Amino acid sequence: AVYARTEEIEVMRLVGATRLHIRAPFLLEGMIQGTLGAGLALALLFGAYYVTLWQLQVTPGRIFGVGVGSFLEPHWAVSMLAAGAGVGAFGSLISVGRVLRA
Numbered sequence: 001a002v003y004a005r006t007e008e009i010e011v012m013r014l015v016g017a018t019r020l021h022i023r024a025p026f027l028l029e030g031m032i033q034g035t036l037g038a039g040l041a042l043a044l045l046f047g048a049y050y051v052t053l054w055q056l057q058v059t060p061g062r063i064f065g066v067g068v069g070s071f072l073e074p075h076w077a078v079s080m081l082a083a084g085a086g087v088g089a090f091g092s093l094i095s096v097g098r099v100l101r102a
Contacts, residue, residue, distance in 0.1 A: 002026060002095040009099055019100060026092045033087020038081045046071055 002009075012022050049071045 002092070006099055009096075019070070023093065023096050024080075025091075026096045027089050030088035030090075030092030031085040032088070034084035034086070035057065035081050036084075037088070038084025039050075040045050042077055042080060066093070 016028055
């Protein structure tokens with residue numbers, strides 16, 4: 001996405017935009033994409049968990065008579081979403097940095 005907008009970045013540089021002003025939209029886009037990707041992964045895992053429980057015909061939280069807790073603790077889900085946002089932001093910073101150095 002960054003290389004497709006190289007001309008836009010060059011125009012921003014010519015009109016005097018700071019590096020932060022150039023990077024901010026890409027950083028935000030990377031964070032959104034990372035969060036959405038992590039959210040989709042969590043949703044698929046959640047669905048697979050409950051389909052598996054349904055196929056095994058067991059109640060949530062108990063598999064083979066052993067208590068296993070819920071699907072995922074909320075703080076782990078939030079951590080996964082934050083990690084997705086962080087990875088997306090990191091990737092966008094690296095790619096924008098390469099274009100800005102060129």
